[in-house]
Amino acid sequence: MLVDVPLAALAGLPRAESAPASGRTFYLETFGCQMNVHDSEKVAGVLLARGYRPTTDPERADLVLYNTCSIREKAAQKVFTHLGKFKKAPEQNRSVAVLGCVAEQEGERIFDRAPWVSLVCGSASYRRLPELLDRLEAGERRVTGLGLDVDETFETDVTRRDHPFRAYVTIIEGCDKHCTFCVVPSTRGPERSRASGPILAEVARLAAAGYTEVQFLGQTVDSWRDPGPPGLRFSQLLLAAAQVPGIRRVRFTTSHPRDFGPDIVRAIEDCPAICEHVHLPVQSGSTRVLERMRRRYTREEYLETISLIRSARRPISLTTDIIVGFPGETEDDFALTLDLLERAGYDGVFAFKYSPRPNTPALEWSDQVPEPEKSRRLALLLERQRQIQIERNRKMIGQTLEVLVDGRHEARGQWTGRTSSNRVVNFTSPATDLLGQYTQVAISQAGPNSLVGEHTL
Numbered sequence: 001m002l003v004d005v006p007l008a009a010l011a012g013l014p015r016a017e018s019a020p021a022s023g024r025t026f027y028l029e030t031f032g033c034q035m036n037v038h039d040s041e042k043v044a045g046v047l048l049a050r051g052y053r054p055t056t057d058p059e060r061a062d063l064v065l066y067n068t069c070s071i072r073e074k075a076a077q078k079v080f081t082h083l084g085k086f087k088k089a090p091e092q093n094r095s096v097a098v099l100g101c102v103a104e105q106e107g108e109r110i111f112d113r114a115p116w117v118s119l120v121c122g123s124a125s126y127r128r129l130p131e132l133l134d135r136l137e138a139g140e141r142r143v144t145g146l147g148l149d150v151d152e153t154f155e156t157d158v159t160r161r162d163h164p165f166r167a168y169v170t171i172i173e174g175c176d177k178h179c180t181f182c183v184v185p186s187t188r189g190p191e192r193s194r195a196s197g198p199i200l201a202e203v204a205r206l207a208a209a210g211y212t213e214v215q216f217l218g219q220t221v222d223s224w225r226d227p228g229p230p231g232l233r234f235s236q237l238l239l240a241a242a243q244v245p246g247i248r249r250v251r252f253t254t255s256h257p258r259d260f261g262p263d264i265v266r267a268i269e270d271c272p273a274i275c276e277h278v279h280l281p282v283q284s285g286s287t288r289v290l291e292r293m294r295r296r297y298t299r300e301e302y303l304e305t306i307s308l309i310r311s312a313r314r315p316i317s318l319t320t321d322i323i324v325g326f327p328g329e330t331e332d333d334f335a336l337t338l339d340l341l342e343r344a345g346y347d348g349v350f351a352f353k354y355s356p357r358p359n360t361p362a363l364e365w366s367d368q369v370p371e372p373e374k375s376r377r378l379a380l381l382l383e384r385q386r387q388i389q390i391e392r393n394r395k396m397i398g399q400t401l402e403v404l405v406d407g408r409h410e411a412r413g414q415w416t417g418r419t420s421s422n423r424v425v426n427f428t429s430p431a432t433d434l435l436g437q438y439t440q441v442a443i444s445q446a447g448p449n450s451l452v453g454e455h456t457l
C-alpha cells in the first residue's frame with residue numbers, strides 16, 4: 001500500500017511550520033493483514049501531524065518505513081530484499097525504519113543484518129512513536145521500540161485513513177490463543193480489548209466525517225469483551241455500531257471458531273446493517289491436526305458452528321483460512337480437509353502451505369511434510385475450491401444485489417464494489433459518479449472470484 005494522501009485529509013492537522021519535521025517527506029509501505037494496513041494509517045497520521053509530507057517515491061523520501069509481516073517466511077524475506085535498496089541512506093541523510101511483526105520478531109538483529117536501518121519498532125510500541133521520532137530526528141542511529149509488555153491498545157486521534165467511505169476500527173489487539181504454528185502472539189502481544197465507549201465514539205466520529213462502512217478488526221475479533229461498564233458482548237457491540245446514524249454497514253474480521261456464538265448469527269439476522277459475511281478460519285478438517293495446532297475445537301464442533309451460520313434466516317457468506325502440510329498431516333488428514341470444503345461450501349478460501357516460524361512449537365517437530373507434497377496438496381485444494389466458488393457464485397445470477405461502489409476501471413468502462421456478503425461486483429452503469437454510493441446491481445455473470453452485472457437508473 002502506498003500512502004497517497006488527498007489534500008482534504010490534511011485539513012485540520014497542525015501547520016507544518018510549527019511541526020518538528022517540517023518539510024521532510026516519508027514513504028510508507030505495508031505488508032500483511034488488515035491490522036497492519038490500519039496500523040499504517042495510524043502511523044501515517046502521527047507523521048503527518050508532525051509535519052512530514054507523504055511521497056510515493058522511496059528513492060526521494062527522507063524517511064522510508066516498511067510495516068512488515070512475518071506470518072510466513074516468504075513475507076518476512078521480502079522485507080530484507082526491499083531494505084537492500086537503501087544501503088546509502090545514512091550518507092544521504094535519509095532514515096530507514098522497520099515497523100511491525102518482523103521488527104518485533106528480529107529486534108536489534110535487524111541492525112546487524114541491515115546496519116543502515118535506524119529505527120526498529122513493533123506494533124505494541126507505536127504509542128511511543130513521537131518520542132522515538134524525536135530521537136531519530138536528533139541523529140540517534142539505533143532507535144528501538146520493542147517488547148510486548150502492554151495492557152492498553154494504541155489509539156490516536158490523528159489516524160489518516162486511506163479510504164474515503166470505508167474505515168477500519170481496531171477493537172481488540174494481540175492474541176492469547178497460541179496456535180502452535182503462529183507468530184502473532186509473539187509479535188503482537190497479549191490479547192487486549194478496547195472499551196465500548198471509545199469504540200462507539202470513534203464510529204460516531206467516522207459517521208460524522210462521511211464514512212458509511214466500518215470494519216471491526218482483531219486477530220480474534222469475536223473474543224472481544226468490554227473491559228468496563230456497560231460490559232457489552234461482541235454481538236451487542238455490533239448492534240450498537242449498526243445503530244449509529246449514518247452507518248450503513250458493519251463488518252468484522254477475523255472470528256475464531258472457539259469464540260463464535262449463536263448470538264452473533266442472531267445479530268446478523270436481526271440487523272440488516274451488520275454484513276452477511278463471516279470469516280471463520282478452520283485451518284484443517286482433521287481433529288487430530290487441529291489438536292496438534294492447538295486450535296481448541298474439533299472438526300465436529302466447527303461443523304456445528306457452520307451449520308448454525310448456514311441455517312440463518314439471512315444467507316450469510318462464509319470464508320476461511322486453511323493450512324496444508326502442517327507437520328504430521330497425513331493423506332487421510334488432508335482428505336478430511338477436502339471433505340470439509342464440500343460440507344462447508346465456502347464462498348472464499350485463503351489457503352497456505354505451512355511455513356515453519358521462529359518462536360513457535362511446530363517449528364521443532366520432526367514430522368515436517370516435504371515441500372513438493374505441500375505444493376501438491378495446495379494445488380488440489382485450490383482447484384476443488386475454485387469449482388465450489390463457481391457453483392456458488394452462479395446462484396447469484398439473476399439476483400439484484402446492493403453494492404457499495406469503491407472503484408472504477410476506466411479501460412473496461414466498469415465500476416467495482418462489494419456486496420454485504422463481501423463479493424466483488426464489476427458492473428456497467430449510465431451514471432457518471434457512483435463512488436461511495438450504494439447501488440442496486442442486477443447480476444448477469446459469475447466467475448470464481450467476482451460477479452458481473454448492470455446498474456440501471
Ligand code: SAH
Nearest residue numbers: 181182219254281321322352353354355357
Ligand atoms: N487471527 C487469525 C489468523 C491470523 S494469521 C485466526 O484466528 O485464525 C492469518 C492466516 O495465516 C491464518 O489463519 C493461517 O491460515 C495462516 N498462517 C498463520 N501462520 C502460518 C504459518 N506458520 N504457515 C502458514 N500459514 C500460516
Ligand code: F3S
Nearest residue numbers: 175177178179182184
Ligand atoms: Fe494466530 Fe491462532 Fe491467534 S492463528 S492470531 S495464534 S488464534
